Amino acid sequence: MAETLHIIGGGMAGSEAAWQAANIGVPVVIHEMRPKVETFAHRTGDLAEMVCSNSFRSDDDEQNAVGLLHWEMRAAGGLIMAMADQHRLPAGGALAVDRDPFAASVTAALKDHPLVRIEYDEITELPADGHWIIATGPLTSEGLGNAIAAETGKDALAFFDAIAPIIYHDSIDMSRAWMQSRYDKGETEEERTAYLNCPMDRDQYEAFIDALLAADKTEFHEGETATYFDGCLPIEVMAERGRETLRFGPMKPVGLTNPHAPDVKPYAVVQLRRDNALGTLYNIVGFQTKMKYGAQTSVLKMIPGLENAQFARLGGIHRNTFLNSPTLLDDQMRLRSRSHIRFAGQITGVEGYVESAAMGLLAGRLAAAEILGQPLQGPPQDTAMGALIHHITGGAEAKTFQPMNVNFGLFRPVEGLKGGRRGRKDRYKAYTDRAKTAWSDWLSRCTLDENQTV
Ligand SMILES: Cc1cc2nc3c(=O)[nH]c(=O)nc-3n(C[C@H](O)[C@H](O)[C@H](O)COP(=O)(O)OP(=O)(O)OC[C@H]3O[C@@H](n4cnc5c(N)ncnc54)[C@H](O)[C@@H]3O)c2cc1C
Numbered sequence: 001m002a003e004t005l006h007i008i009g010g011g012m013a014g015s016e017a018a019w020q021a022a023n024i025g026v027p028v029v030i031h032e033m034r035p036k037v038e039t040f041a042h043r044t045g046d047l048a049e050m051v052c053s054n055s056f057r058s059d060d061d062e063q064n065a066v067g068l069l070h071w072e073m074r075a076a077g078g079l080i081m082a083m084a085d086q087h088r089l090p091a092g093g094a095l096a097v098d099r100d101p102f103a104a105s106v107t108a109a110l111k112d113h114p115l116v117r118i119e120y121d122e123i124t125e126l127p128a129d130g131h132w133i134i135a136t137g138p139l140t141s142e143g144l145g146n147a148i149a150a151e152t153g154k155d156a157l158a159f160f161d162a163i164a165p166i167i168y169h170d171s172i173d174m175s176r177a178w179m180q181s182r183y184d185k186g187e188t189e190e191e192r193t194a195y196l197n198c199p200m201d202r203d204q205y206e207a208f209i210d211a212l213l214a215a216d217k218t219e220f221h222e223g224e225t226a227t228y229f230d231g232c233l234p235i236e237v238m239a240e241r242g243r244e245t246l247r248f249g250p251m252k253p254v255g256l257t258n259p260h261a262p263d264v265k266p267y268a269v270v271q272l273r274r275d276n277a278l279g280t281l282y283n284i285v286g287f288q289t290k291m292k293y294g295a296q297t298s299v300l301k302m303i304p305g306l307e308n309a310q311f312a313r314l315g316g317i318h319r320n321t322f323l324n325s326p327t328l329l330d331d332q333m334r335l336r337s338r339s340h341i342r343f344a345g346q347i348t349g350v351e352g353y354v355e356s357a358a359m360g361l362l363a364g365r366l367a368a369a370e371i372l373g374q375p376l377q378g379p380p381q382d383t384a385m386g387a388l389i390h391h392i393t394g395g396a397e398a399k400t401f402q403p404m405n406v407n408f409g410l411f412r413p414v415e416g417l418k419g420g421r422r423g424r425k426d427r428y429k430a431y432t433d434r435a436k437t438a439w440s441d442w443l444s445r446c447t448l449d450e451n452q453t454v
Contacts, residue, residue: 002026002371005364007133008123008144009033010047010154012080012353013345013360014135015106019079020364022115024446026371030110033122039139040223046103047110047118048080048357053220055086056095056354061436063428065406069358071386071432072093072439076365079109080357126151126341131371133363135345137356140321151337156324157336162232162288162383163402165300166281166312167272168409170419172196175260175304177272182255195273198305199258199266205247208268208302210238215295224319234290234317250286270303277395281312281409284403289315308421312407313351325349326398331378332370333363333393342367349392351403358385358406359392365446376446382431383439387411411435 005021007014010032017259020026035045042049058064061071074080083105087098110116124143136144149157150323179193186192200208218237228237238245247253251268257323258266272282291295301307325348328335335341343416344363345356362378362385369376379386396404404410417423 002368003131003382004029005131005133005367005371006127007135007364009134009136009140009345010110010118011135012048012357013137013344013363014133015048016073016078016080016357016360017133017135017344017364017367018110019113020076020361021368021371022113023077023370024365024368025115026368028117030116030118031121031123032118033120033141036120037122037141039141039291041139041221041311044098044100044103045120046107048083048106049103050097050099050353054089054097055091056097057352057439058093059095060093062432063425065384065387065410065431066352066354068432068435069354069388069406071436072383072385073354073358073361075436075439076361076443078357078361079106080353080360083109124244126338129340130151131340131367132346133342133360133367134347135343135360135363136321136347138318138322138346139409140347142366145321151329151335156328158320158322158324159207159319161316161320161322161403163313163316164283164285164287165289165296165315166275166283166404167306168310169280169282171308171310171421172282173305173307176222178259181255184255195271195285197256197258198270198272198303199253199256199261200251200268200270200304201264202267204302204304205251205268206243208299209239209243209246211299211302212236212291215294215299216292218290218292218316221319222275228317232288232317236291237285237291241385270306273331275397275400276391276410277397278409278412279422280411280413281407283400284315286313288445290317290318291315310421312409313405320346320403321348322347322403324398324401325392326394326396326401329393331389332366333359333389340376346403349396349401349403350388351405355388355404355406358388361385362389369446380438381412383435383442385439386442 004027008031022028035242043052054293057066059069087102089096126147181194184192247268253266253269271285275283277279330424333342342363344360381390391410417427
């Protein structure tokens with residue numbers, strides 16, 4: 001009998017990790033603290049409870065990156081996808097799920113699995129030895145959070161995210177924007193041109209502040225208290241503090257010359273900074289926000305140069321425990337300082353039910369392969385799974401790391417295809433075709449007990 005894999009947390013990631021590892025033939029113990037210890041968001045003692053919306057988002061596996069992730073998880077015999085399909089609700093192109101029967105059937109499938117045992121206990125220490133996956137999610141209990149922070153250092157474990165919107169570079173109008181660091185600071189040309197600048201005149205700035213003040217905002221969930229740090233106030237809160245606050249904060253126009261109009265001093269400047277090594281994604285510096293998604297897109301498109309912006313992810317501020325994975329985890333999702341511990345799910349810095357389950361699927365397979373003495377390389381970067389794991393364990397900028405949804409900006413460009421809005425349909429189809437081939441190839445190299453079906 002193979003050695004046991006212990007998984008802390010039976011949410012989206014932990015449940016999927018357990019299913020994958022057990023199906024490969026590795027005994028699994030899931031340690032789940034609910035219902036003994038509750039969180040402010042969960043209502044039941046079931047595994048894989050959906051805490052808020054009941055949507056797995058787009059199910060389009062040709063034109064949408066999350067739809068592609070669905071496809072890859074289905075191809076890998078994923079439990080979360082199988083149960084989501086079984087309890088699907090009508091929702092157009094999206095995959096909406098009947099949440100209670102969904103969670104009940106994930107729980108039942110794992111309880112019935114001969115190689116899975118569930119122990120209802122809270123783990124508050126880092127395990128000293130054995131094989132472990134920590135998948136305790138955005139609401140990791142305080143005891144375990146403190147134990148992780150003691151290992152990683154306080155700065156490498158966050159308890160809130162403060163996400164600024166992220167934009168596809170090829171949707172930015174460079175006839176209005178330009179590349180320049182303030183005061184041309186930097187040793188190299190790359191550093192001197194590290195920021196993408198969008199200028200505003202006075203009327204544009206005043207209209208922007210009005211729109212910010214009027215925009216619909218999201219409230220914090222009940223039980224989710226937020227102490228804004230002065231360094232990461234939402235832009236609309238800054239605007240409420242005074243109409244000039246942003247102009248003296250993230251939108252200050254100093255040290256910059258607009259090459260499109262060198263004689264005109266901008267009244268305010270919005271700056272964007274590269275968000276991934278590929279240079280396909282840019283985040284808006286200092287623009288964390290609690291505006292509702294619809295309001296965000298319309299307000300941010302008022303920024304000159306961003307009129308046609310396509311958003312890879314919108315901003316938000318949430319209670320969210322997550323690691324600085326680019327510095328802490330290796331490409332097998334193992335903690336560099338204690339390689340018998342893997343992390344999976346939202347705590348690794350992915351965001352959303354589907355992404356969390358996907359990272360559980362990978363962690364479960366990688367851990368099981370290691371236990372069976374057949375270590376497995378992670379999936380190729382051209383798959384949705386590979387693009388995500390590559391981003392969180394190395395592709396993302398570690399200094400500004402914030403949680404990420406899967407999106408096509410994480411993929412290596414396909415050569416020879418038209419850029420911009422017009423080429424998008426063909427480009428996305430090329431990404432998803434390439435990903436499916438690479439994923440099928442990777443799966444064929446993994447061992448799976450074919451007798452086990454969902
Ligand atoms: C308030 C809120 C609203 C959200 N809304 C959405 C949404 O609408 N859509 C979306 O896609 N995502 C949403 N998310 C993010 C969502 O939580 C994740 O997408 C997903 O649930 C993460 O999966 P996970 O497995 O990493 O964590 P979880 O699903 O949260 O699972 C973690 C599990 O670990 C357990 N646990 C924690 N600490 C311990 C411990 N010390 N010992 C043992 N067990 C422990 C928890 O009880 C839980 O069951 C929301 C998150 C929050 C907090």
